[in-house]
Amino acid sequence: MSDVGVSEVRCPACEGDVEIDSSTRQFEIVECPDCRSELEVIGLSPMTLALAPEVDEDWGE
Amino acid sequence: MSDVGVSEVRCPACEGDVEIDSSTRQFEIVECPDCRSELEVIGLSPMTLALAPEVDEDWGE
Amino acid sequence: MAADRLRVAVFGASGYVGGELLRLLLGHPQVEIAAATSTRYAGRPVGTVHPNLRGLTGLRFRSPEEMGGFDVVFLAAELQTAIKVGADLAKRNECLIDLSPAYRLRDPAVFERYYGTAHTAPELLGSFVSGHPEDNRAALRTARLVSVPGCMVIATLIALRPFAADDLVDGDVIVDCRIGSSGSGAAAERLNLHAERSGALRVFAPHGHRHEAEVCQASGLAVRMTATGVEAVRGAQVVCHVPLRRPLSEVEIRRLYRDAYADEPFVRVIAQRRGLYRLPEPKILIGSNFCDVGFSVTPDGRRVVAVAALDNLMKGSAGTGVQCLNIRMGWPERLGLAFAGLHPI
Amino acid sequence: MAADRLRVAVFGASGYVGGELLRLLLGHPQVEIAAATSTRYAGRPVGTVHPNLRGLTGLRFRSPEEMGGFDVVFLAAELQTAIKVGADLAKRNECLIDLSPAYRLRDPAVFERYYGTAHTAPELLGSFVSGHPEDNRAALRTARLVSVPGCMVIATLIALRPFAADDLVDGDVIVDCRIGSSGSGAAAERLNLHAERSGALRVFAPHGHRHEAEVCQASGLAVRMTATGVEAVRGAQVVCHVPLRRPLSEVEIRRLYRDAYADEPFVRVIAQRRGLYRLPEPKILIGSNFCDVGFSVTPDGRRVVAVAALDNLMKGSAGTGVQCLNIRMGWPERLGLAFAGLHPI
Amino acid sequence: MAADRLRVAVFGASGYVGGELLRLLLGHPQVEIAAATSTRYAGRPVGTVHPNLRGLTGLRFRSPEEMGGFDVVFLAAELQTAIKVGADLAKRNECLIDLSPAYRLRDPAVFERYYGTAHTAPELLGSFVSGHPEDNRAALRTARLVSVPGCMVIATLIALRPFAADDLVDGDVIVDCRIGSSGSGAAAERLNLHAERSGALRVFAPHGHRHEAEVCQASGLAVRMTATGVEAVRGAQVVCHVPLRRPLSEVEIRRLYRDAYADEPFVRVIAQRRGLYRLPEPKILIGSNFCDVGFSVTPDGRRVVAVAALDNLMKGSAGTGVQCLNIRMGWPERLGLAFAGLHPI
Amino acid sequence: MAADRLRVAVFGASGYVGGELLRLLLGHPQVEIAAATSTRYAGRPVGTVHPNLRGLTGLRFRSPEEMGGFDVVFLAAELQTAIKVGADLAKRNECLIDLSPAYRLRDPAVFERYYGTAHTAPELLGSFVSGHPEDNRAALRTARLVSVPGCMVIATLIALRPFAADDLVDGDVIVDCRIGSSGSGAAAERLNLHAERSGALRVFAPHGHRHEAEVCQASGLAVRMTATGVEAVRGAQVVCHVPLRRPLSEVEIRRLYRDAYADEPFVRVIAQRRGLYRLPEPKILIGSNFCDVGFSVTPDGRRVVAVAALDNLMKGSAGTGVQCLNIRMGWPERLGLAFAGLHPI
Ligand SMILES: NC(=O)c1ccc[n+]([C@@H]2O[C@H](COP(=O)([O-])OP(=O)(O)OC[C@H]3O[C@@H](n4cnc5c(N)ncnc54)[C@H](OP(=O)(O)O)[C@@H]3O)[C@@H](O)[C@H]2O)c1
Ligand SMILES: NC(=O)c1ccc[n+]([C@@H]2O[C@H](COP(=O)([O-])OP(=O)(O)OC[C@H]3O[C@@H](n4cnc5c(N)ncnc54)[C@H](OP(=O)(O)O)[C@@H]3O)[C@@H](O)[C@H]2O)c1
């Protein structure tokens, strides 16, 4: 895979590295590969991420 | 693994090849790697195998 | 990654067959995964769906549009999607290996009879080579379009081939298929809810299973198939009741199987008189690309019960897909497919 | 306990069938368990072996010597023991209900062919009445010696009876049996080690299963049986491939089944076009005394796939044993046998 | 059906708890099922959803509107529906037995903390009597509104009660819960797909499980709960790590348990030094209304590991619901609840 | 086979750990299996016991006498045999990697306390290097005698290490272990009969499990271990309740784990907020050498629930054994251990 046009941003939830494509647009949702939080792109320069509003996925019994 | 002192004999049940060690003695039991019959060495020269008496292993329900 | 690796794409990579393809291709020394598609998970790491791949790759799903220019595309979508995108993928890529039922049957009328709907791209039906190495390895060496048979079809054909080839069968062959829940893919409904599917012996196709048509087409035999969902995630087994034209002894039948599969890298003849695993069982094949095949003949030599087992996501689909790729590229057939299977399991 | 309760003994009470008998008899309003034998556990509370019975009874195992004077003895030992003690138990007690294969076959030659050894009490073979209520309820009303058929036999006979009765079958019937691990009893070896038996699809009898002889004897049909051990503790299912002499419609076949079983308290006809449980499955029958039976017929009406399911320790043995007792005593047949089965499970 | 039978309705009868209620009530000699609701299956026979009930009843689901005038209504809907309909059902029927979490907690603030949302009928929270017979049988005799605790709560309270009652605990109690897939009901999604849920050891609540709040409220202990989904359809087990204020011997602890549960019809103390089932296990309780409880104490007498097991759909919900009904009506507590559980299983 | 391959022997090759070693070593590019011992199966092909190896090797078991002159011997016998033969194997071979519990504890008194019997070769206890790469890789590079920790020990140490290393723990750590049936080996009895062990939640060690001693020795922490046999053949999981000396945030803990395992080839940190596999589960690790580790911390930051999972026959024994070999020989650590694990499964 090519690594062109990718920047790394820190996940606000877990401080993991999140790769962001250069084609990414504002308000897009990306997923942190570490803690799997959904992150919203709230700024482009500098690239800024925020935790997306949590839709509580049911995981219980 | 070394292949020294190994001869191949035909399994009387399934015609598969059974390797017999040169150290094998008369009346020893060997197992056919194909049909897994138990075979008794009944002659050494030439090497001769016979089906060992079958102890009916239970396999049912 | 080496620049000279083959650039391969997986269409439908978020499904169970697609995930298995990703796993195999990530471990394959000659290929690079250039794209893995999903409509639902586009943008997310592949480990989101396939937890076994976490930490092994940075690969993300992308959406399935504009899939052109790849050396090979594996098509692992469900039937209707596969029919819809097949022609385009075939045109825009060097090679297409389809895992779906879309291009397996040659006759549109048979397709309609078994699938209950007309094929919308009948013109393509003749252009795919059957991805069944044990039968037509030669054709696969140069094939541009490959259609891998269904998992129960592969098992059945391997079980029946020695008899079909020599015209030894007299009458209908009854084939009892058993399959784990992954056989219905990741998209299933209440049908596959754990509390309902658990411990099942669900005779979901008492007769007329779609795979029947494939087996009849490929073997020329009159096959009657019954399929049962059993308690397992992976694994398929077929038990075939074969009436013989003339009596055969155990030794003769063993010789038929040996001759048929002596040089096959992924077929083992298993027919033992002792031990716990006398006939093929899928559980010890989970993750492996083997199809084990065995048999037992009645004392009068008139009927054979032939049994074959495989992992439906490996030799039953993704594994055979990669085997076809290896053949096509002239690579050793076992490349990336050497996992032995586990015991105990 | 009421003085007028029937005094019942269970010979072989530490086994799986014996334990099920204890459970049923403890819940039966008309009987008292007067003895429960075990050689290995003599002197210990029955809950030592059967943990479900802890707290329900003070009953202890006793050794199997001198078993005389009971109203009814259930014989739940394995074959050789049952053959050895049968005559004595028959003589010294009012009534004997045997669950073992010892007295099911009438012809000593057939016994020897299927069991590989001569029967040592052939003179008894003719004196037992078959404990198959669906077939000979009348005879059971007065029977002193009862021999309950094998679990897969009961299922198969219930599946095939409508066709056998009307001479509708043309040729061999292939019966594919699937059974859980409790089918081999509590005495098993490495064969039944969890790590080996788990997830099994063990075709342990590709042909010539002993139950085949029983079905042939009872039905007059040419039946070919294949048996597979599946992932389950309890439960048996048979899938029967029935070639018909003349075409029958779904409606006609349904009528055959309805007519055959309309008044049977423990047979349900299950053949649905919708839903998750269209054909009989053993899992929802665990603990119940039902045998569910269903079918599907090919479009040309020439072949029926008939399916039956039951709990091998209930309708397949102990449950039918108690049903025979109820019939013999003139009690309502469902007494002590009303448990419905569970869902989900 | 006898005119003098109690007229009972099940709200949410197509779910797993609802189905279990139907099964129990159909076998209950004193009640008649007057209504069984479902929005999705209104008009269909109950056997459509619960295959074990086929052939046992002609009952059909009806839609849940206008549910008034019954002697007793069992409420087996999920949380939000239960909150919505609770007040109305309470008003329009003689007696309401709720199985949902809607009215278990007394403090709306605690509810909001654990459920992440404010309770929309907080005024009802105080009016329900806890349906936990082992704790407050007396109150249940006259209760009009009953709220049955959660399945893991019932097990935990039974395990901890002897220590809580005597103020023997020193510090946090760690409770490790294990539960089968039926615990999430019939409405689940990909989460409970067989291929994903199979063989799971899913630590779905590492801490802060909702049942924690209930246990703390009822026992006054500081309990920390962890919950894991395990490979099973039915069954729940709790393993409680109890630090003691002062050392206790095995004999003393056994006496505590005996004293607490000597007269309880559905609690058995299981703590053996030998055998295969030394501590409580859910599998032999499937279908039964027992909660087995046992323990082991460290050599220094400072820590107890207490274990309890039950069937989540029986003693963990529907079974306790019917037990509450029996208490309320002054009937024998075991009426309709006598099934012993199975072995082997 | 290349003359320069390492000549390796497996002592106890017919067992479950031994079979896994055979599988791994057959697929290892740098070694040759020079001997595989079994007393029961001497002379027979290894595929007789391990059906997954059929067709892959002509290797036969030999009897365990005169085991000298090998480059490396893996010792995979049960405890007493391992104690008996350890000294001799150590003397007569270049390198010994022991998988048994024989040489894990350093203090003979602790051994006696936990194993209930005195160690008969206490002089050897100090001479083995612990085969736990995550802790002492350096020592393994030159070790001649290696003792691999128990499977639940490896998982627990990996889960607890970040806290132990930084002295962050305040008080007892409660560790709840869950393990599949292969954990008791192939020699087991009625205990492991399928019908009894199936669906088990068997709390076989409520406290004082032998692995507890190992964890305490290696970590310096006060660990309380409870072990439960669960429905699985392979797989182990530990859930650790860790009280913290000072509050830590999720981010801080994640950093501790990342720092600890960033360079470890077989440890993955899995702690997700979404998805079906948020915390480590053994099933997706079957056949792989990964130990997945994850955690969740209470809102107040005072307690961590740390979870680790692995395949007991891989990372829990044979896999770590081969990893130690790779380290010892200076080979890449993942050699022969690259299998990713399966999904779905
Ligand atoms: N499972 C088996 O054992 C097996 C064996 C042999 C052959 N097959 C065949 O292999 C194919 C895949 O089977 P599976 O079991 O992997 O099924 P699956 O788990 O349901 O996966 C289906 C895949 O197709 C994708 N897909 C669905 N709708 C799509 C659309 N409209 N456009 C683009 N992509 C779409 C899905 O991705 P998104 O939903 O994320 O878009 C997913 O990746 C099927 O044709 C099946 O018949 C399966
Ligand atoms: N399991 C099934 O699904 C099933 C179904 C239909 C029919 N059957 C038949 O029912 C019978 C019992 O089967 P099972 O599965 O319950 O077997 P099992 O679990 O092995 O029980 C066998 C019983 O026989 C006793 N026994 C063994 N040897 C004995 C001896 N020499 N003298 C006296 N008692 C002896 C055993 O008790 P001790 O060892 O304690 O003495 C035990 O109670 C068998 O004949 C079987 O073919 C079984």
Ligand SMILES: NC(=O)c1ccc[n+]([C@@H]2O[C@H](COP(=O)([O-])OP(=O)(O)OC[C@H]3O[C@@H](n4cnc5c(N)ncnc54)[C@H](OP(=O)(O)O)[C@@H]3O)[C@@H](O)[C@H]2O)c1
């Ligand atoms: N499962 C357990 O082990 C367990 C144990 C203790 C307590 N509980 C509690 O018992 C209750 C039922 O659990 P379950 O497992 O049986 O759940 P379930 O299988 O999902 O059943 C839910 C029932 O609620 C009905 N329902 C859903 N939405 C409704 C609506 N808007 N209006 C009317 N009815 C509606 C459903 O019927 P239709 O969809 O057909 O309308 C169904 O009958 C829950 O509150 C649960 O927390 C469950």
Ligand SMILES: NC(=O)c1ccc[n+]([C@@H]2O[C@H](COP(=O)([O-])OP(=O)(O)OC[C@H]3O[C@@H](n4cnc5c(N)ncnc54)[C@H](OP(=O)(O)O)[C@@H]3O)[C@@H](O)[C@H]2O)c1
């Ligand atoms: N199973 C696990 O998950 C696991 C994990 C970590 C460590 N371990 C440890 O690994 C060792 C092997 O465990 P396992 O589960 O593989 O056990 P197993 O399946 O019972 O195998 C034991 C092996 O020891 C051999 N053996 C037994 N008695 C012997 C004797 N007197 N002389 C020579 N060989 C003898 C057996 O071969 P024959 O009977 O054919 O002679 C067999 O090959 C044990 O020490 C166990 O504690 C096991």
Ligand SMILES: [Zn+2]
């Ligand atoms: Zn993150």
Ligand SMILES: [Zn+2]
């Ligand atoms: Zn042979």
